[in-house]
Amino acid sequence: MLRKTWRDSSSLIVVAKQQLSRCEERGGVNYDMLLQTRSQGASSFASSVVFPGGVAEAADARAEWVTLIKSFGYSQTHFDALHCSQSIVTPIFQHDPLQKHVSLRITAIRETFEEVGVLICSKKKQAARTGPWAEYVTNFDVKYWQNKVSKNPEELFNLCQELNCYPDIWSLHYWSNWLTPSTLKKRFDTAFFICALKDQVVDITGSNEVSSIEWGNPTKILEKEKKGEVILFPPQIYEFNRITHVKDVEELVKFAQDISCHGNELFYPVHLRAKDGWIHLLPGDDLYPTKLDYNNDKIYKEDQTVEQLRENCSVLHRFEHSEEGSGFVIRNLSPPHHISMDDRVISLRNYL
Structure with missing residues (x-):
């Protein structure tokens, strides 16, 4: 609920x-x-x-x-x-x-x-x-x-x-x-x-x-x-x-x-604190939780850098924010009933 x-x-x-x-x-x-x-x-x-x-x-x-x-x-x-x-x-x-x-x-x-x-x-x-x-x-x-x-x-x-x-x-x-x-x-x-x-x-x-x-x-x-x-x-x-x-x-x-008329996955960003920045995980990412409580403000933590967490995963669907910059990172993602955007990094200049 x-x-x-x-x-x-x-x-x-x-x-x-x-x-x-x-x-x-x-x-x-x-x-x-x-x-x-x-x-x-x-x-x-x-x-x-x-x-x-x-x-x-x-x-x-x-x-x-x-x-x-x-x-x-x-x-x-x-x-x-x-x-x-x-x-x-x-x-x-x-x-x-x-x-x-x-x-x-x-x-x-x-x-x-x-x-x-x-x-x-x-x-x-x-x-x-x-x-x-x-x-x-x-x-x-x-x-x-x-x-x-x-x-x-x-x-x-x-x-x-x-x-x-x-x-x-x-x-x-x-x-x-x-x-x-x-x-x-x-x-x-x-x-x-x-x-x-x-x-x-x-x-x-x-x-x-x-x-x-x-x-x-x-x-x-x-x-x-x-x-x-x-x-x-x-x-x-x-x-x-x-x-x-x-x-x-x-x-x-x-x-x-x-x-x-087909449903698809809910885009609900899950916050993960890395050693040098933030990652907002999206559905399909290897680190995305299998069970979610939308009423819970839980923030996940990993003792690795944003780059390390990227390298150690096969499927990426996330928004990264660190001193290196901000943007979406997508790799090996096959969303149900939707467009597959191939592997890409979408940089954001104005993320607040």
């Missing part, structure tokens, strides 16, 4: 196709990501570049959502397809998986609208939906409704009724589940989703906690992080690198669709 101090949340990775003749100049990637830079006074991730997202609210789980969505031709079979019962059940979905798959997607859609003004909803009947692309609704008073939804999450349902649309939950594909270490003050159990737009939304309206919004090439953002021009936190850096392992947007969304 997780402590109640961890709050369920959703984060949405929005990618959009970019038509370029020389995508090698963009690290071979033919898509951009919708990114926001948090303001200095933001309640979380201040001054850093993050994906849209936030905490789940009771309004995201109201039963009326299913009724509304079914009125557009979706059946229980479509809802059942969101979860593969014979697969791994990711911890965030363990309690009532189907309900959580729906409500956390609605959380991601609501937070994305609140923060960047993009309403990922559809007006089309289910029978008319084709292709991998997410729908979004325009031509309404975005700022007015942003304010209403921000003040009262229940207003998203009223907005959908007003516009005769529904949250486009089937275009959001479950990607990963990150749990904040218990050593940090603010703790979130976050489901990451990914969706793809056929084109980039031009009219974007930010919130008070957002200093800027942009469509950014992920490889270029990583280059800026290495130069100290932007701040990225470890989960964002990890996901940037994992996503850009797939260069083509249509291949990326197809892969995301294929793994979405």
Whole structure:
């Protein structure tokens, strides 16, 4: 069981196709990501570049959502397809998986609208939906409704009724589940989703906690992080690198669709104190504990250096922090139902 101090949340990775003749100049990637830079006074991730997202609210789980969505031709079979019962059940979905798959997607859609003004909803009947692309609704008073939804999450349902649309939950594909270490003050159990737009939304309206919004090439953002021009936190850096392992947007969304209903391992960093620094172990690492108590703040200790602990293990999946630098180290890792990033060291410049 997780402590109640961890709050369920959703984060949405929005990618959009970019038509370029020389995508090698963009690290071979033919898509951009919708990114926001948090303001200095933001309640979380201040001054850093993050994906849209936030905490789940009771309004995201109201039963009326299913009724509304079914009125557009979706059946229980479509809802059942969101979860593969014979697969791994990711911890965030363990309690009532189907309900959580729906409500956390609605959380991601609501937070994305609140923060960047993009309403990922559809007006089309289910029978008319084709292709991998997410729908979004325009031509309404975005700022007015942003304010209403921000003040009262229940207003998203009223907005959908007003516009005769529904949250486009089937275009959001479950990607990963990150749990904040218990050593940090603010703790979130976050489901990451990914969706793809056929084109980039031009009219974007930010919130008070957002200093800027942009469509950014992920490889270029990583280059800026290495130069100290932007701040990225470890989960964002990890996901940037994992996503850009797939260069083509249509291949990326197809892969995301294929793994979405399958569960995968919870990303919960376990702290290990080495002689000359810290290691944050991730699932699959040789030193990752076989049994975990998520309510225990235990810190493991080893009388070896960070480098020695690296050399003495075969499978590495960890974040290292020492005088030599900070970054993810991956070797011989075969994650279930997800991208294998091969052997690599991902350096971080701005780790705090």
